[in-house]
Amino acid sequence: MEVPRSGEIPVKVLFMGSPKFAIPILEGLLAHHQVVGVVTQPDRPAGRGLKLKPPPVKELALAHGIPVFQPESLKREEAIAWIRAKEPDVIVVAAFGQILPPAVLRIPPHGCLNVHASLLPRYRGAAPIPAAILNGDPESGITIILMDEGLDTGPIVARKAILISPEDTAGTLEEKLSRLGAELLLEILPAWVEGKIKPLPQEGEPSYTKPVKKEEGLLDWELPAEFLARKVRAFNPWPGAFTFWKGKLLKIWKATPAALTSGEAPGKVFRDSEGIKVACGSGALLLEEIQLEGKSRMGPEEFARGQRDFVGSILTSTPEGSYR
Numbered sequence: 001m002e003v004p005r006s007g008e009i010p011v012k013v014l015f016m017g018s019p020k021f022a023i024p025i026l027e028g029l030l031a032h033h034q035v036v037g038v039v040t041q042p043d044r045p046a047g048r049g050l051k052l053k054p055p056p057v058k059e060l061a062l063a064h065g066i067p068v069f070q071p072e073s074l075k076r077e078e079a080i081a082w083i084r085a086k087e088p089d090v091i092v093v094a095a096f097g098q099i100l101p102p103a104v105l106r107i108p109p110h111g112c113l114n115v116h117a118s119l120l121p122r123y124r125g126a127a128p129i130p131a132a133i134l135n136g137d138p139e140s141g142i143t144i145i146l147m148d149e150g151l152d153t154g155p156i157v158a159r160k161a162i163l164i165s166p167e168d169t170a171g172t173l174e175e176k177l178s179r180l181g182a183e184l185l186l187e188i189l190p191a192w193v194e195g196k197i198k199p200l201p202q203e204g205e206p207s208y209t210k211p212v213k214k215e216e217g218l219l220d221w222e223l224p225a226e227f228l229a230r231k232v233r234a235f236n237p238w239p240g241a242f243t244f245w246k247g248k249l250l251k252i253w254k255a256t257p258a259a260l261t262s263g264e265a266p267g268k269v270f271r272d273s274e275g276i277k278v279a280c281g282s283g284a285l286l287l288e289e290i291q292l293e294g295k296s297r298m299g300p301e302e303f304a305r306g307q308r309d310f311v312g313s314i315l316t317s318t319p320e321g322s323y324r
Contacts, residue, residue: 010034011193014088014108018055021178022094025115026060028182029092033189035066037086039079041097042070075101083107089193093147094181097126102149110193112147114154115181117174119143119161121206124152129177130170131209133234136226139163140173142181144188146199151208155199158188169236214239218317221267225257225283232285243267243278243315245292250315253297254289267314276300278315 010033015026018041029035038061046053061068067086071079080103083091091112093100105112118128120143132140141161145154162180164173191197217239219228232241232255240251264270264279271277277284287300292307304310 011189012036012087012089013189014039014083014086014091015057015061015094016040016091016096016100017057017094018097019095020056021117021174021181022057022096023060024178024182025092025094025185026057028186030060030064030066032186035061035064036088037067037069037083039069039071039074039083039096042072074098074104080104080107090189092185092189094178099149099151100147105147105149113157113185113189113192114145114147114152115185116143116145116152117177117181119159120145120152120156121202121204123209124206125209126211127209129174130212130234131207132164133168133170133173134230136230137164140177142177142184144181144184145202153202153206155201157192157197157199158184160184167233169233171237212239217241219243219252219315220317221278221315222281225260225280225285228280228285229255229257244317244319245310245313245315247319249293249319251291251293251297252285252287252289253291255285255287258284258286260284265314267316269311269313269315271304271311276304276311 012034013029014037015029015035016039017026038057040055040057043052043054045051058068069082073079083104084107088108090108090110092115093112094115100112116128118132119141123131139161141159143156144158145152145156148154160180162176188197212235217235219231219241232252235241236253240253242249242251244250258274258277260279260283262270266279266281268279269276270279274286276287278287289297290300290303291297
C-alpha cells in the first residue's frame with residue numbers, strides 16, 4: 001500500500017493495544033514506521049482449560065521482534081519508566097483497555113493518538129461497534145483524537161465515516177473499521193508529527209458505552225423483531241444473542257425481521273412460507289442460523305428435522321420456563 005507522507009523519515013511510534021481490532025493498525029505501523037515498543041494487556045485465562053492466552057497484539061509484536069510490556073497498571077513507576085526509555089515521537093493507542101495517566105500522556109513530544117471506532121463524540125467508551133448496530137445507525141467510522149485525561153474526550157485529529165450494511169455484524173464491522181483506522185492513521189501520521197494538522201474540539205452531544213456483558217445477549221421476545229434482529233447482529237460474535245429451549249441455551253447467530261401474519265404469542269416458534277420464525281412483540285424473527293448448546297451451528301430447517309418438536313414450542317428467557 002502506497003502511503004502519502006510529508007517526509008521520508010519514519011516516525012518513532014510506541015503502540016498500545018490488545019485485541020484483534022488493533023492488529024491492522026499495528027501492521028500498518030510496522031510496515032511504514034519505526035515501532036519502538038508495544039504495551040498490551042497481561043495474558044488472561046481463556047477457554048475451557050483457562051490457560052493463559054496472550055493478546056493478539058503481543059503475538060504480532062513478538063513475531064516482529066518488537067519489545068513488549070504488559071503492565072497491570074500504567075500508573076506504576078516501572079511502566080512509566082519503560083515507556084519513557086523508548087523515547088517515542090508519538091504514542092498510538094487502539095483498543096488498549098486502560099486510560100492513560102497524565103505522566104504517560106506527557107512523554108511523547110507529539111502526544112498520544114487514539115484510534116477510536118466511532119464518530120466521536122458519539123459512543124465514547126469500550127463498546128462503540130455493538131452500540132452503533134444495536135441503535136440502527138446508518139453509519140459508523142473512525143475518529144483519531146489527541147488524547148487527554150478524559151474518556152475519549154480529546155480534540156479530533158482526523159475522522160472518516162463508512163456506511164453500516166444491513167448484513168453487518170459486530171465482527172464484520174470491526175474488520176472494516178480496523179482497516180479504515182489503519183489507513184487513516186498512516187495517511188495523517190507524518191503530517192501530524194510535522195505540525196501540519198490542527199486538532200479540532202469534538203462537537204455535539206456525547207454518548208457513552210460500557211463493556212458488553214454476557215447476559216446482554218438474552219433475547220426478550222416481547223420486543224419488536226426489528227430491534228431483536230439488530231441485537232443478533234450487534235452481539236455476533238460475542239457474547240452471541242441467545243434464548244432457551246427445553247432447558248438449554250439456544251444461540252441465534254443470524255436472523256432477519258419479518259412479518260407476523262398470524263396471532264402467535266411472543267416466543268412461539270412457527271413455520272410459514274418464508275421459513276421458521278419466532279413471534280415477537282411486533283413482527284417475527286426469521287431464523288437463519290442457530291446453535292443449541294453443545295452442538296454445531298446449523299440452519300433452522302436442519303435443526304427442526306432433528307428436533308421435531310422445535311416448531312410449535314416456545315422460546316423463553318430462562319431455562320426453567322422453556323419446557324413448554
